Amino acid sequence: MRILVTGGAGYIGGTVAHVLMEHGHDVIVLDNLCHARRSMVPTGAEFVEGDIADRALLKNLFARGIDGVMHFAALIEAGESMKKPEIYFRNNTASTLALLESMLEAGVKRFVFSSTAAVYGEPESVPIREDAPLRPTNAYGESKLLVEQMLSWFHRIHGFRYASLRYFNVAGALPGRGEDHEPESHLIPLILDVALGRRGNIKIFGNDYPTPDGTCIRDYIHVHDLARAHLLALDALGGRERLIYNLGNGSGFSVRQVIEAARSMTGRAISVEELPRRAGDPAVLIASSEKIGTELGWKPQHSSLEEIIGSAWEWHQQRYA
Known part of the structure; x- marks a missing residue:
């Protein structure tokens, strides 16, 4: 498949792009390099410098025949989000909406979303299961939860296929x-x-x-284990429509x-x-x-x-x- 990896010059996105290529997928990396490095794009992947809010750029990319999107482009600092919540809602939520709208226009309906354990907030019990209440305690978690809510409606109304993967602490x-x-x-x-x-x-x-x-x-998870989970979710969307999973140890x-x-x-x-x-x-x-x-x-x-x-x-x- 030809997969667009947003944020693919980052730590997690770049690792997933690397593993995708190891499994024979054609990868296009889209990244604005605001918190990433060009050197993290895997050898052999096509790199496009740009922003996921750029509708004209997305239209051109999707016109080339994209089979699915793995979405990692986001601001990730919970502490900063409690000082500047507006930039998190603009970058993580509003920009993702532009990406989703562009996918709908192009007819691309296979989407793997990098979500977060921060959507749960202060859990009532541990270990946390996927059906636990969603009550973020920081704006970062709220910005990701809003995307999950959009995805749920897009699935219900447009038949949009997606996997939402809620990470805990990724390392290694x-x-x-x-x-x-x-x-x-x-x-x-x-x-x-x-x-x-x-x-x-x-x-x-x-x-x-x-x-x-x-x-x-x-809860700490090795980045290679995380990448394998993304590939499993991408494949599963060929036969299933909506997946929500925690990823942790x-x-x-x-x-x-x-x-x-x-x-x-x-x-x-x-x-x-x-x-x-x-x-x-x-x-x-x-x-x-x-x-x-x-x-x-x-x-x-x-x-x-x-x-x-x-x-x-x-x-x-x-x-x-």
Whole structure:
């Protein structure tokens, strides 16, 4: 199939584009490079620099015969979304509407959406299942939930086929391909920056959460496992119309546990600075991925925190060598 990958110059989008090509798909990457790098586009993929809100550009792309869209283009910083919610609704919600309208006009109806566990907000119970209440606690999660609601209506009215994949914390690396955000906001690469001496310390935001060590607990998934799930969802849309899945390991680790694991894997001292909580951070987010396992046969292959951090550490050292 010929697949348009929006945000395909980013960490997750670029990895998925790479795996798509490994499986014989023809890939076109669309990215405005606002928080991405041209070097992350996999070799052999066609790259188009542009924005998903550019209707004329999209019309030209879809006229070339696109079989499906994998949509990763979005702003992703929950903390920033609580300071500038307007840019999240413009970039994540309104721009996605332009993309969906262009798909409808072109008759392209197979769509895999990069959603987020942030749509759940503060969960009533863990592990979180897909039928849990959707009550985001930050504007980032709300911007993604609005897209999910649009997709539901597009499916109901237009027969639009889509998969919404709700991620938890994605980490790890493939050989020569890893996390490289600018600016960086994710815990594991920030910790590894400290291990390399590129930062003075790692900041812990909040030590008084209702968790065993007082720090937030998150579910970490290796980026290659995530990419495999996307391909399974894309294939499943050939026979199914609407898929909603969590993607995670099913077990959680606190911020302190991640720091300790990084100290062990790197052999480096990692200084910590403890700060107050950030607005909108739930205490615990752990996924139940039972549904995608039962329906599509997906199961994480790289589930240990040590393996995830180890692969990220190898990449992190190479990128600054």
